[in-house]
Amino acid sequence: MVETPRDLATRLAIRVEAVCRHYLSNGHRQGRYWLVGDVRNTPGRSMFVRLKGPGSGKGAAGKWTDAATGEHGDLLDVIRESLHLVDFRDVAEEARSFLSIPSPDPGNWIGGHVPAPRGSTESARRLLAMTQPVERTLVEEYLRNRGITALSETCVIRYHPRCYYRADDYAPTETWPAMIAAVTDLFGKLTGAHRTWLDPGGFSDANLGRAPLSTPRRAMGNLLGHAVRFGTGCDVMLAGEGIETTLSVKSALPHLASMAALSAGHLAAIAFPHTLRRLYVARDNDPAGDAAMATLFERTRAVGIEAITLSPRLIDFNEDLRLLGLDALTARLKLQVAPQ
Structure with missing residues (x-):
């Protein structure tokens, strides 16, 4: 029988109170819930685990x-x-040990038994599977503190409360909240x-909300030609370097489908939809x-796409948005976009 993470979670839920007594030993039962300080077994009452409920869906045990x-x-x-624990394989082994389930044959695990190559697309997929929506999280606070209000089409942005970070291969593993x-x-x-690892202490002019790390922003997977995409569009689009830059422009031009290439080098290599006829470049x-x-304009001319540069007044568009305000940014951009 093929074993999946959902199978393991379901089996654990059948013995939910025993799981809580073993791994959340600093808590206690109160009615239909197990109360404890947090998921790391800190004493307290903030976190509650459902001891009763259906096998799946809303309110599940x-x-x-x-x-x-x-x-x-x-x-x-x-x-x-x-x-x-860091690797999901270790989590799965611990769960099987608790449940007295023998380890599956190699290759018979879907979704986590074989560790994904570090920095791979599969690693990215697994990371995103552990995230949650940004509403009422530190990510929403981070974006709003940077003046970004265009959040209606940001489902591609998620929140991870404890994303692993290592400064290098020899440094200890840390956990920070992350976008x-x-x-x-x-x-x-x-x-x-x-x-983007975030500072749980909040926004300041010094850190702009990012965690005090040597490299608070990192990418993983296959990036060349691809992008973080906001909204759908085909003939007219916006491309920018960073997520914050792109969303700053989208705050002023909310109906413009946009894509963030994540760096200047990747912006130069971004892939064009075959229906694209005009590209605004922030x-x-x-x-x-x-x-x-320079590179991007050579590529657009070669395939007959009209490219129009959008230039900030300050260092980048997010600085324009934060320091000059949305009205000033909108007025400046309206002077640069095509009238139609």
Whole structure:
């Protein structure tokens, strides 16, 4: 029989109270719930695990929510976080050990037995599977603190409350809240993910909301030619370097389908939909932006696409949005877009 993560979570849910007593030993039962401080077994009462409920769906047994942080998950998450495990394979082995289930034959596990290659598209897929919507999370706060209001088409952006970070191969593993963005190809197929680790202490002029790390932004998977996409469009689109830059322009021009290439080099290599006839390019005011624009304009001319540069007044469009305001940014962009 093929064993999946859902199978394991379902089996754990059948023994939910035993799981809680073992992995969340600092908590206690109260009625239909197990109460504890958090998923890492801290004493307290903020997190509650359902001890009774259906096998799946809303209100299912084994599902938990932390009222203090908004985090939620299943009993596999409880095992991972309470034991500080990194690889899902270790989580699965621990769950099978608790349930007294023999390990499956190699190759007979779907969704996690074989570790995904580091930085691969499969790693990106698994990371996104562990995220949640951004509403009422630190990601929403981060974006709004940067002046970004165009959040209606940001389903490709997700929140991970404890995303792993290592400064290098020899550094210890840390966990930080993170904004996770899905990178897709022209047909919507996932090719990678972009991580922005966030400062749980909030926004400041010094960190702009990002975590105090040496590299608070990293990408994984297959990125060349692909992008983080906001909205659907075919003949007229916007392309920008970073997520914040692209969403800043979209805050001023909300109906314009947009794509964030994630760097100047990737912006120069972004793939064009075959129906595209006009491309607005939100550039940054730096040498890398100059080089990207030169390459991109050569490519658009070669295939008959009209390319129009949108230039910020300051360093980038997010700085324009934050320091000059939405009205000033909108007025400036209206002078640069085609009248029609």
